[in-house]
Amino acid sequence: MTSLAANSMTNRRLKEVADLSLGKMLDDKKNLGQPRPYLANVNVRWGEFDLVDLRAMRFEESELVRFGVEPGDILMCEGGEPGRCAVWKGQLPGMTFQKALHRIRSRGEVDQKYLFYRLYQLGRSGGFSPYLTGSTIKHLPKEKLELVEVTYPDLTVQKTIASLLSAYDDLIENNRRRIAILEALARNLYQEWFVRLRFPGWETTKIVDGVPDGWNRSSLGSITTKIGSGATPRGGEAAYQSTGIALIRSLNVYNDRFELAGLARISDQQASELQNVRVEKGDILLNITGASVARCCLVPEHVLPARVNQHVMIIRVNDRTPASFVIAAINDPETKRRLLSLSQGGATREALTKDLVGSFEILIPDQELLDRYHAISGPLLQQRETLESTNQTLSRARDLLLPRLMSGELEV
Numbered sequence: 447m448t449s450l451a452a453n454s455m456t457n458r459r460l461k462e463v464a465d466l467s468l469g470k471m472l473d474d475k476k477n478l479g480q481p482r483p484y485l486a487n488v489n490v491r492w493g494e495f496d497l498v499d500l501r502a503m504r505f506e507e508s509e510l511v512r513f514g515v516e517p518g519d520i521l522m523c524e525g526g527e528p529g530r531c532a533v534w535k536g537q538l539p540g541m542t543f544q545k546a547l548h549r550i551r552s553r554g555e556v557d558q559k560y561l562f563y564r565l566y567q568l569g570r571s572g573g574f575s576p577y578l579t580g581s582t583i584k585h586l587p588k589e590k591l592e593l594v595e596v597t598y599p600d601l602t603v604q605k606t607i608a609s610l611l612s613a614y615d616d617l618i619e620n621n622r623r624r625i626a627i628l629e630a631l632a633r634n635l636y637q638e639w640f641v642r643l644r645f646p647g648w649e650t651t652k653i654v655d656g657v658p659d660g661w662n663r664s665s666l667g668s669i670t671t672k673i674g675s676g677a678t679p680r681g682g683e684a685a686y687q688s689t690g691i692a693l694i695r696s697l698n699v700y701n702d703r704f705e706l707a708g709l710a711r712i713s714d715q716q717a718s719e720l721q722n723v724r725v726e727k728g729d730i731l732l733n734i735t736g737a738s739v740a741r742c743c744l745v746p747e748h749v750l751p752a753r754v755n756q757h758v759m760i761i762r763v764n765d766r767t768p769a770s771f772v773i774a775a776i777n778d779p780e781t782k783r784r785l786l787s788l789s790q791g792g793a794t795r796e797a798l799t800k801d802l803v804g805s806f807e808i809l810i811p812d813q814e815l816l817d818r819y820h821a822i823s824g825p826l827l828q829q830r831e832t833l834e835s836t837n838q839t840l841s842r843a844r845d846l847l848l849p850r851l852m853s854g855e856l857e858v
Contacts, residue, residue, distance in 0.1 A: 455599055455854075461592035463556045468524065468588055469543035470513045472503055479506035483538065485515065487526045487546040488737075492707040493566065493615065493841075494532050494622070495521075496700065505542055515541040520550040520562050522569075527708070528578055528586035529569030533562050535619075548591060556598050559608035564596055567848050599854075606858045607851045614844035621833045621840075628830045629702055632823045636774040645815055660812040667804030669772070672762035674800060675734055676723035676754035679716040686710045691717035692752035694725065694745070696733045699758060701777050704731075704746050706838060717753055723760065725752040728769045730761040730776070734798040740785045742776045744769060744827065748835045759803060766813065768820035770827050775808045 460466065469484070470477075481502040489496050505513060515521065517536035522529060524546050531550075534541065543549060550565070552558045568574055577590040598604055639645040643658060652659040667673060679685060679693060686693070690711040697708045712720075725731075725745050733741040735757045745752065754760055763769050775781055788802045810816070850856045 455597055457595055457597045458555075459592060460550075460594045460596050463553060463596055463598075464561065465551045465553065466588055466592060467512070467549045469545045469547050469549065470503065470505070470509065471545045477504040479504045479509070482540060482542050484513075484542040484544050485521060485534075485547060486544045487523050490521050490523055490530055490532050490547060491705065492530055492532070492570070493618075495534070495537065496703075497537060498701060500538075503542070503544070510540075510542070513542045515543050515549065518551075518558050520548075520558070520565065522548040522550060522565065522586075522591070524548055524587065525583065525585045528584050529565070529574040530707075531562065531565055531569060533559070548586075548588065555601075556596065557601060557604040557608055559612060560598065560604035561596065563608060563611050563848060564598065564852060565594075567852055568594065570845065571849070597852075603858060610851065610858065611844055611848060614840050614847075618837045618840050618844075621837050625830050625833050628826045628833075632770070632774060632826045633702075635819070635823060636771075636778065639815070639819060640775070640809065640811065641778065641780075645811070646818065657809065658811070662810055663807045664810045665804060666761065666772075666806050666808065669767040669810065670761055670763050670804075672760055673804050674723065675756055675759045677720060677756050679712045679753075679755070680719060681716070683710075685712065685716060687713065690714065692749050694731060694749070694752050694754045694758055696736060696738045696741075696755075696757040699731045699733045699738070699741050699743055701741050701782075702743055702773070704743050704749065704834070706749070706841075709749070712753070717751070720753040723753050725750060725754060725760060726762065728762070730763070730769055730773050732759040732761055732776070732798070732803065733757060734759045734803075739789050739798060740782060742773065744773055746831060746834055748831075748838060759798070759800070761803070766816075767810070768816060768824065770820050770823040771816055772808070774823065781808060 482505045483500040484503050485495070486501065489500065515534050517534060519534045520531055521534055521543060522531035526546070550561070552561050574586055574594065577594060578584045578586055579590065643653070648658070657663070688711060690713050693710040693712045695708070695710060698705050727745070727747055727750065729745045731743055731745055731754065733739055761772070763772050776785065785798070785806060788806065789798055847856070851858065
């Protein structure tokens with residue numbers, strides 16, 4: 447066992463131990479070359495990437511080295527939630543990145559994995575706050591990020607610490623792959639039965655105007671017991687706290703996935719004042735404003751008890767209609783397109799209202815087929831929930847261990 451205290455610690459500015467680069471500016475009029483997928487701010491989460499909605503930008507061959515992403519690269523958000531970062535593991539070939547992100551590569555004196563965990567810790571603990579600019583919208587510009595101080599022991603200890611923490615992340619990543627398989631199974635089942643109409647018994651079922659006999663188009667309002675958005679808790683963001691009742695916001699809701707990072711907490715008193723927007727097991731969460739409008743997921747049980755703020759809508763289905771079916775129907779690409787087309791408001795702010803969502807129609811099969819679908823998809827979602835809960839436990843354990851290893855409180 448080796449204590450960090452027994453090793454000389456080195457302190458350097460980030461620009462002295464790593465190369466930092468910002469990505470390419472998005473400019474449809476000036477950009478030339480072939481369209482390539484790129485990572486934007488929204489694709490970088492805490493310790494992982496969301497690659498569901500990748501966008502493309504034109505890149506010339508001569509730009510691919512400058513704006514390319516290689517396995518091991520640290521990608522960090524410059525704005526939005528400055529400091530949020532993850533390590534690229536080569537998930538997709540030929541990836542590039544946009545100007546809203548920093549690419550960070552160690553020059554060798556600091557182990558790349560150790561550097562990530564050091565920066566991750568700084569980001570999660572508010573360590574970048576002195577370097578942020580902007581009074582309302584915060585940014586972490588390159589010239590400020592370069593000045594961030596990085597403390598590190600000798601290379602052997604760095605690698606040991608990185609290895610210990612990576613063991614947790616490897617388990618988390620393995621569970622994410624299993625979750626992706628479960629999601630694909632559920633998604634493909636819905637597509638096969640309710641989009642391609644290859645459901646059990648389809649060969650002998652009469653189809654009229656594209657709708658199988660016994661099916662009907664029903665509004666969400668007719669198959670739910672509650673549709674309603676939340677409210678701003680008394681005191682607003684200034685009253686958020688580290689413990690208490692969960693307050694779900696739009697940044698927590700993604701398509702088929704709940705993002706725990708950034709989950710706010712409010713007091714019991716505040717929660718009691720929002721009793722009418724109490725979230726229950728099986729509720730569907732729908733983002734109704736802003737750039738994330740129409741993103742939709744099921745609430746995880748491990749988040750409860752919880753409330754939602756004014757940007758999130760609760761959809762609570764009746765006993766006859768499984769939530770597993772409704773969430774799959776809403777997140778179907780064609781249904782999602784129709785729902786997005788209903789968004790209303792200004793040019794920069796879209797919105798879905800209770801009336802719009804309540805009158806929105808989806809195709810509902812007969813009860814027997816609904817029950818058969820849920821008998822298959824329900825257990826898939828439950829397995830997914832179990833794996834997500836396991837990952838949250840692993841993440842908490844890693845995040846408790848991280849500062850103790852970095853400070854030398856724990857020997858390695």
